[in-house]
Amino acid sequence: MSTLNNEALFHYITARFSDKVVLIAEPYGLLTVETNRENIIDLLEYLKTVNELQFVYLTDITAIHYPDQEKQIGVIYHLHSLKHNIRVRIKVFLEDGDAHIPTATGLWNGANWMERETYDYFGVMFDGHPNLVRILNVDDMTVFPMRREYPLEDPNRVDKKDFYFGR
Amino acid sequence: MQNFPSITDTDTSVQSELSTLNLGPTHPATHGVFQNVLQMDGERIVSGVSTIGYIHRAFEKIAEHRPFYQITPLTDRLNYCSAPINNMGWHMTVEKLLNIETPKRVDYLRVIVMELARIADHIICNGVLGVDTGAFTGFLYMMEYREAIYEIYEEVCGSRLTTNIGRIGGFERNFNEIAFAKIRKFLVDFPKVLKEFESLFNRNRIFVDRTKGVAPVTAAQAIDYSWSGPLMRAAGIDYDVRAMNPYSSYQDFDFEVPVGTTGDVYDRFLVRNEEMWQSLRMIEQALSKIDKEDPTIFHADVPEFYLPPKEEVYNNMEALIYHFKIVMGEIETPVGEVYHAVEGANGELGFYLVNDGGRTPYRLHFRRPSFINYSMYADMSQGMLLSDAIINMSSLNVIAGELDA
Numbered sequence: 001m002s003t004l005n006n007e008a009l010f011h012y013i014t015a016r017f018s019d020k021v022v023l024i025a026e027p028y029g030l031l032t033v034e035t036n037r038e039n040i041i042d043l044l045e046y047l048k049t050v051n052e053l054q055f056v057y058l059t060d061i062t063a064i065h066y067p068d069q070e071k072q073i074g075v076i077y078h079l080h081s082l083k084h085n086i087r088v089r090i091k092v093f094l095e096d097g098d099a100h101i102p103t104a105t106g107l108w109n110g111a112n113w114m115e116r117e118t119y120d121y122f123g124v125m126f127d128g129h130p131n132l133v134r135i136l137n138v139d140d141m142t143v144f145p146m147r148r149e150y151p152l153e154d155p156n157r158v159d160k161k162d163f164y165f166g167r
Numbered sequence: 168m169q170n171f172p173s174i175t176d177t178d179t180s181v182q183s184e185l186s187t188l189n190l191g192p193t194h195p196a197t198h199g200v201f202q203n204v205l206q207m208d209g210e211r212i213v214s215g216v217s218t219i220g221y222i223h224r225a226f227e228k229i230a231e232h233r234p235f236y237q238i239t240p241l242t243d244r245l246n247y248c249s250a251p252i253n254n255m256g257w258h259m260t261v262e263k264l265l266n267i268e269t270p271k272r273v274d275y276l277r278v279i280v281m282e283l284a285r286i287a288d289h290i291i292c293n294g295v296l297g298v299d300t301g302a303f304t305g306f307l308y309m310m311e312y313r314e315a316i317y318e319i320y321e322e323v324c325g326s327r328l329t330t331n332i333g334r335i336g337g338f339e340r341n342f343n344e345i346a347f348a349k350i351r352k353f354l355v356d357f358p359k360v361l362k363e364f365e366s367l368f369n370r371n372r373i374f375v376d377r378t379k380g381v382a383p384v385t386a387a388q389a390i391d392y393s394w395s396g397p398l399m400r401a402a403g404i405d406y407d408v409r410a411m412n413p414y415s416s417y418q419d420f421d422f423e424v425p426v427g428t429t430g431d432v433y434d435r436f437l438v439r440n441e442e443m444w445q446s447l448r449m450i451e452q453a454l455s456k457i458d459k460e461d462p463t464i465f466h467a468d469v470p471e472f473y474l475p476p477k478e479e480v481y482n483n484m485e486a487l488i489y490h491f492k493i494v495m496g497e498i499e500t501p502v503g504e505v506y507h508a509v510e511g512a513n514g515e516l517g518f519y520l521v522n523d524g525g526r527t528p529y530r531l532h533f534r535r536p537s538f539i540n541y542s543m544y545a546d547m548s549q550g551m552l553l554s555d556a557i558i559n560m561s562s563l564n565v566i567a568g569e570l571d572a
Contacts, residue, residue, distance in 0.1 A: 027503045028263060057406075058393050059508075060517060062532040078506060078519070078534075082390075082404070085411050089506065110393030113542035121227070136220035136571060145228060152225075152232045 004084035006031040055079040061114035072096040103129040121146035199567035234496030243329035246569040249284035256509035260518040272460035274416035282446035288512030292564040322346035336473035337466025382559040384430035396514025402430030408510040496526035537569035
């Protein structure tokens, strides 16, 4: 079994994308890179198809909401190369109100439901998705419930307020 | 998907009409809350739409408002047929975040519990597959041993279905002698029944005719749909998280990863049966490994994260402080993000945890194998007979709790 480590992997990525993909960190050994929505599909396709990499397995797509950032919505992809047994995490940050990103369903059919779930939770619009409708929540829901502005607890309860214990 | 020859009339000179069938949400043949709106041409499915979310409980949202130790009961309710694997997966995710190294004995005890859970899950899936093809006997024989496994859980943690077993850093209490005795008894009794079960089914003409060649999935399709677990292995890809990214000292164990060739219902059945044998092997190995470890160790020595025993809390100042801090979510946690995957009974169960150092996770995402495996169902049902679609769903082993989270 050949070995591919994070350093070599990032080298492969920069060789093709130069500064369009930036290294964020390697938390707990998992290479995490950031790119933008113009390059995300190219990057995914490159990782999937290049013979030395072969990230053929889409582990997960999800999103995260940072209301204090300028680009509030982060879309997060986890890929896994079954040949080299290495994972990679890719992040794309989008501005709220313009949370559009091209769909990955052209590369993996499995992305279909993952993107629907992400849309359902955060309102991320995956352009080109064949059927971008809610999947877990009711169809006539008007909000995207996983965003931070929708609190879970009863707003009248004071014992769970952040100022007592921090978040 | 299947590219079965669709028998829908293309001859426009003949009047034709499709009928709509609501399969579910509560249908006795689907074992759970699944709705599929099917367009039927006689007995053939022309197209289908899966509707899910009937038991969506917003666990990811709830998890953003709970301290780490309170999230364990949420994970119970994902795949409730093998709750301990979910619990352990969550503990290990937090341990990875906190850089806690667990003693070997804890790892081996965890392996025992997780493999028992895998057996319990496969008992249900394969037993019910038998029921769906018309053979009730095997299910009845095997079900008794799920009870035996639940009794082991009960001895270890006090509960049976939604176990909340273990704590961050180890177990809440040591395994007692009765638990070990019950595990040993299970290792003696269950193989006979599993053998009998296999001899009832594996070469049973009716069962084989009913399952072989039904819903075959190629390796390429399995990867394309991000399948994992026994389903993917039945399609011929030997991807098993336990072997590829060992956790909880799985690298110390000698086991095989069974793979199928065609990915059809019969292969999935065989793969699950073989996995039960491998699980038994691993439990046996774990028991002999545990004998060599210090029998008093059942958790890591991390007082700031491991909930202290109650008598300590009442009599020891430090324990009281730690107890308060853990219960109030005031423990110091590093800022960071971690993805940890375990091999659930249905496939890769992943936890993506983003922590900002607060009381609760900033974001917690569950990569739920049932959710991802099920996304192919409507596509693969096209052109299939309704009766085949039923046993196909049965062998996908989609658990509603894990599907909807």
